[in-house]
Structures are given as C-alpha cells and as structure tokens.
Amino acid sequence: MTSPVRPSTVQDVARVAGVSAMTVSRALNAPDKLTPETLKRVREAIEQMGYVPNAMASGLRLSRARLVAAMLPTLVGPVFQEMIQSLDSALNRLGYQLMVGCTGYDAAHEAELLRTVIQRRPDGIIMTGITASEDGRRALLASRIPVVETWDYTDAPIDMLVGFSHVAIGTAVADYFASRGHRQLGIVSGNDARAQARIQAFKARAGELGLPPVTVSLTASPSTLGAGRQGLADILMRAPATSAVFCSSDTLALGALIEAQHKGVDVPGTLAVMGLGDQEFAKDAPPALTTVRVDGTRIGQLAAELIVSRAEGRTVDQPRIDIGFSIVTRSST
Amino acid sequence: MTSPVRPSTVQDVARVAGVSAMTVSRALNAPDKLTPETLKRVREAIEQMGYVPNAMASGLRLSRARLVAAMLPTLVGPVFQEMIQSLDSALNRLGYQLMVGCTGYDAAHEAELLRTVIQRRPDGIIMTGITASEDGRRALLASRIPVVETWDYTDAPIDMLVGFSHVAIGTAVADYFASRGHRQLGIVSGNDARAQARIQAFKARAGELGLPPVTVSLTASPSTLGAGRQGLADILMRAPATSAVFCSSDTLALGALIEAQHKGVDVPGTLAVMGLGDQEFAKDAPPALTTVRVDGTRIGQLAAELIVSRAEGRTVDQPRIDIGFSIVTRSST
C-alpha cells in the first residue's frame, strides 16, 4: 500500500475493480443498488488503493459543500465555547463539518471574512451576535446562504435566529436585586453592543423602580479576573454603599468575589454578586456564584438543526427561537 | 442588485462585460495582465452582478483548497484556545481558512473525523497532541497532506512538529520544588497521555532526589475548579504533610487555592501551589499563581507558517521545533 503521488480517483478504482466509475460512485453512495458481488470487488479495490473521495469535486457537482461556517467575535474566553462545541458535534452527527472564523469584534474584518467564507459556498452560516457590518449583511443576503444569528434577539434577523433578549436579562436582574431589598446597584461589564443593551435595560428598570442611579464600571477586557477585581474596586470607590453588583460574565464575577474577599467585604452579607453564563466554575466559587444561565449547548444544537433542515430543503416552521435564560440562585446573593 | 437564484459565475460576468471567462479570471488573479480599460469593465460587471468566486471549483482545478484543518481533543477549556486563535489569525493573514474538528479524546472518533477531513483535501492538518489512533496515523500518512503535530514532542512525528516535552516539564517542576526545600510533593492532574508523561517524570525525578513518594490525585475533569478543590482535599487527606502541589492546569490550581483558603491552609506559607498554562487569570489569583508557561500563540503561529510553507512548495529546513516552556514564579510558591 505505497501511496502514489496523486491521490486515486473513482476512475483509478474503477480500472482496478474492472467496473465503470459510476459503479464505484454507487458503491459509496447507494451500495444497495449493486450486486453484492460487484460491491465486494469495488470495496476491495477502494481499500487496496486507499481511495478517499474528493469532497471539493462532489461539492461542486452537487452544489452542496456539507460545510457550515460559524463566525465568532473571539475564540478566547469561555462565553461561546459551549455553543461551538455543541454546534460542532451536532453538525458532525448530521454529516456536516464546521469551519470557524474570528472577527475580533471588528466590523470591517467581519465583512472581509464573510466574503472568503461565502466563496466556499457553505450550506449555512452561523453568526454569533447580530451581524455588525452593513456590508456583511448585504453579502450574506445576496449569497442566499441560510443564516442563523445567535446570542441575541432581534425582530429583523437576516434569516433565522436562535437567541435570547439581553434587554430581558438586564430587566430581570434589576428586578431580582430590587425584590431582595437592594437599592444601590452596580454593574461591572464589557462594552459590546449586547452588553450595552443589558446595561441600559438594567438602568431603566432601576429607574422605574425608583432606585438611585446605577454605578456602571466598563472594562476593556470583558472576561478576565483582573478586570473583575478592578471593576468592583472602582465601584466601591465611587459608590461605597453599593449592595449588589451585576457582572457581565462569570469570570468578572469571580474576580469581583476575589476582590471582595481581599477587601474584607462580606458576600453576600454586605454585597451581592451576580454573574452571567453559568460557567462550569460558578458553582465551585467561594461563595457559590448566583448567575444568569444561558443554555449554549441548546443554542448550538438548535442552530445546527435549523441550518441542516434548510440545507436539505425542508421548510423550517419556527425560524425564530428565543431560548430565554434563567437566574440560578446560589450563595453569592 | 436583486440576487438571482443561481449565484453568478465567471461566464455570467464575462457575458455582461463582453469578454471571455478567462479575462474575468485574470481580472481577479492577475489584474496586471489586463488593459486598465478592460479591467475596469470587468470589475464593474463583477460589482454589478455581485459575483463571488466559487472556492470549490477553483480548489478542484488547482488541487489547492486554501484550507487548513485543526484537530483538537476539545474546544471547551482554556488550554488550546490561545493556540487556535493565533492559528486562525495567522492562516487568515496568509490567505487560508481554518476548519476545526473535535475528537473528544476518543481515538476511534479521531480516525473517523480524519477521514472526513481528508476528503476536503486541506492543504495541511494540525494535530493537537500526538495522534492517538493507529488508523489515524495511517490515513494521514497515506494522504500525503502536510501535518504538524503540536503540544508534545516525540522523535517519530508523522511529519512536522511544534511542541514541547511534557517529560521535561515534570522534571523541571520537581526540581523547582526540591530546590526550594520541599520534600513531600503532590500532583493534582488530568489523566491523558501527556499528563501521564508529566506525572511519571515528576515522580521519577522526586525519586532520584531521594524525596518521599509523590501523592497523586487523578481527576476526571482536567480543568474545573471543582476538581481542583477536590484534588487538593484528597491529597491533604492522604498526605497531610504535603508542602507543594503541581496542578495540571491553572484552573485546577485556582480550585486548589480556593480549597486551601477554605481549609485555612496558608499559601505559600504552608503549601506551595503551581499551575500549568499561565492562563490570563493566573496573575490575578489570590495569591498570584506560579505556573508553567507554554506559548500557545507561538505554537499556532509556527504551525501556520510550517503548513503554508509546505503548501506553497517551499522546503522546510526546520520541521521539528521544541518551543520549550518556562516557570513563571509568582506568589503561590
């Protein structure tokens, strides 16, 4: 089984098996249409030559790449991992492969990346966070490729949508704190569009409830322990009476917990801390972290199903899914 | 600019521009070979029709997919992220795209996944951790696709290699602890092949140095806070005199720090803790975590360069790179 310089093709296999190329193709895609005997001959030839089908050729012929692309702001950071992982495994199960692209929270780069992604004619594209660039939207629309936007909920999606409302989260967390008697609220948060939506909703609800102004500390790095520590320090300096803080990620929240302990501030006695994401470590933090849970696994799963349904020509009756969120109460509030 | 049902092709553009298909192709790939005037006409037609080249067709024609595949045990967990991120951006810069595959630490799945990956005829494949399955190795070898193995160092790589020695790490950490007067050592670790290499080397060196037996606590989930807490608890129960613990990830180490604080064990006074990975949060842990640093960004960068060099026919003079590691001393030891 020495490997030739040029990978073998259906033709090569056909020659060896003494059949036509079509028969080899059928042996792979519709084996029940062949005589058991020929099938066996072909399979032996395939084995012997180490034949591997060329997906570019079949993709070209069928206009189906069996490929799905996912665009993300970043791979670093725990936020999207659960979703990507479940997306990947769901797609694999369904016979598709996943290609990733990182936009780095940069609209121009997103648009450029989308162009090269569309060149591959993927069967679907998963956008994480609503598409930032107008160019990107246009390219996506023009491409006619099925799109699923995720991690946000909008009324004007490009195509399909699996998300949740950041406004609803901001409102719910403000309600949660208020209902437990907190009045002086704070936020430690990153500064992307979704974070802003949460912050505005949080402030708005606090206002409606007659609470004093919310102290907001924005951080450049949305999910580092250090930023969480600094963010809390910042808030306690500017508004020492703050009794509850909403952090825009569990990592920030863990940083805040560490800073609180460092400063001798009792959690939850003096200060309540809430995270976002329900990362694996949340339950093991000291004290166990109350957090907003979003089911990333389910998002990935549903996104995969939507894309594949469309790719295979089925009609999707529910193209807009709000998967919601829940607040997991633990010891930090 | 209403998008037609069928994406337009070079032929369509050619018709509109009043030129041949080849001229359109040249307008994209060798614009300097055209009259400025024709170039302009073609570009207008491209713009007008929203033409996007089909990468499958060009890949088929050229036998170059401009695609690189990366195989990983898992996407969840911070370990490989830095590398993937840098791999992705380096490849993009060089005009390639990245496709990921998750093996889930499962050799059979790895082999199966490799088959489907090879079908796309990527220009290169990046393996993370030495290839587990014999089938996988064979398929890779037979495919003649350039391969870079990473995160480990072996003398018999499939093809190219960018890694570091886990044996050297185990030895170095044992030396580090011993040189600081620690005698009763412990390890909290995951249980994959690379972890085993570190553990064995750590124990061996401790033996050579005449230290008492090392207490090893293996954990199912290699990078969760909870496992770190449990691991340390386990070790302190079985060997209360342990004065230094090597954790196989920073997350485990952070869990150990939390557990130590919980139990009132002073770090580093009574117990020294070392992590692995130098995650972003290591420096902000309480106390700042001493850890083994591996430059994932550099691994990704180098792997991308090796693959692309080979894909473009250049000879690679240094196909085996040991990027080493360093111990970053902070306050936890």
Next chain:
DNA sequence: TTGTACGCGTTATCAT
C-alpha cells in the same frame, strides 16, 4: 444492474 455522456465553475496552456 451497469455504463455513457455531460456538466458543475474554474484556470493552465496554447494560440491568436
């Protein structure tokens, strides 16, 4: 059940 002919969209090659 098996084979023949053609086309998917692109680009290298050779010709003009």
Next chain:
DNA sequence: ATGATAACGCGTACAA
C-alpha cells in the same frame, strides 16, 4: 492583451 480548449473528480440523467 485576449480567447478557445481542456481538465480537475464526481454524480445526474438517461441508455443499454
């Protein structure tokens, strides 16, 4: 500088 032709490897449609 531009065009005609052919080929990359596969699978549909039709024929035998």
